[in-house]
Amino acid sequence: MSAAGVQRVVVRMLFDPRFRDAVYADPAAALAATDLTAEERGWVVRPDRRAYATDVTRQARALLALAEELPAATAWARAAGRDPAEFFASPAWHGCVEARGVMTLAYAGWLAEGADAAQATLVALEAAVARGRRGLGGPRGAAGTVALAPGAALVTTTEGALAWWDAVRGAAAAGTPLPAPVDGPPCVVLIAVAADGASTAEVLAEGLAGLLTAAQAPQPRAALEAAGRALGLDAADATEIVDELLASDVLIAR
Amino acid sequence: MSRFAERVRSLPRLGLGVSTEYGAGDAPGALDVAALRAAHPAYAGFLELGVEVAKGLDAHAARWVAAGLPTTYHFLDVNLDEPDDLDPTWLAALTRLARGAGAAWLCGDAGWWHFGARDRNHMLLLPPVLTASAADALADGIVALREATGFEVLPETPPGQVFVGDLDLMPFFARVCERADTGLLLDCAHLAIYQRVMGRAPTDGLDAFPLDRVVELHVAGGTEGEVDGYRFVEDDHVPRLLPATWDIYRHVAARAPNLKAVVFECERNPLAACVAPFAQVAEVWR
Incomplete structure (x- = not known):
């Protein structure tokens, strides 16, 4: 050993x-x-x-850091009667340490265990930010391929979820009751994390969502543009959109 | 590269200094290092910069560096025994920061600064597992860091309450120093805590350690705590040194021919509370 x-x-x-x-x-x-x-x-x-x-605040400090990254999901868990400190007694925590995993993502996984739809949405959004912050959003690709960038991630959810997520975070920070989730048609959200750690979230139009979903698998640029054309873009638009996505660091060319 | 005995001669004698880390100077009641330097220049001969590469230097440290004053670079974010931690991006950033600060050398606690990969939420500070193979892995990391950066790298005896392995702390570091052919940063307060945990007198075993390896000393105050009836010393850097720390400091300072620097770690205390102990620390090593 x-x-x-x-x-x-x-x-x-x-x-x-x-x-x-x-x-x-x-x-x-x-x-x-x-x-x-x-x-x-x-x-x-x-x-x-x-x-x-002897370090009596060790667990509390770690939980504080975890709750900073997953504030809404943590607040939702607490409101549901779940003690986040139980994470440290879970197989998710022990497995994370043994496998040299990322504690924040292990915590997100633990929060998602047995979660209702609302909790699953909050975990998905906040874990996407955490992955993006660590450059674990998009996949690793070979040279000559284009793919979703490491700081970007897609989350399938429902329209209205972003505003509700904001409201949950606000309520958690204020210590007020958490708002009920909203229902809406399905959509795809793009989470993008900049080099300074700042994150943005936006609902994607259907065509763009399809293109970026395709970009979750690394592929030659020509293949990605072809995927765009198959989604109804004309050739010039597909080229222009891929250029814009590369320039804005949503896509990365390797 | 030349042997440590030759290299150490080219290291500057920095005298007595103070330490800081990102944000420490902004805490309420924190030591104002610039004011200390102005009022008592001999107590602030240099500033030891505690640095996480991801954070860099805070405004206080940046001002000190901009003034061209002497520094050392104390890393807070590398497990020297894990080769993956010495990744090219981190090495390049550390080298840039240390060169930019004009650091005389690199130093830092030789233990685990984080579990798993380097991550904002994985920070802790654990002593190494005290075995021969762990000492060898640590030494290899020191050599790799020294060769990659061009800086002398001084491992520091780390703090801890739990020590595991089949070696004692100082023989472990003797092996590290020999294999890496390096100097040592001996933290007198950390060693005092270790000796207490092991039920030994403060200076036990020091005569068997090659004290010519000691280039830098840390001294700091500690506070007794208790958990479930278990009494321990917390390394909280209050300005009052415990007797065991004084014993170790006096013993080593008198016997370490290559000692170049002493840091009195009191960064979170007001200047007025630190001046008298600074004078006592200075009295021991001139």
């Missing part, structure tokens, strides 16, 4: 008191899913167990 593997277990024990107790109670059983040796399992339980708990 590597030192990094031991360190990951220490991180999990620092953040999750129940896991910590389980490890102290039966190291072999609690760490059966890891590759830690018997000697290494002994190391992590050698310190006084209370030493793991």
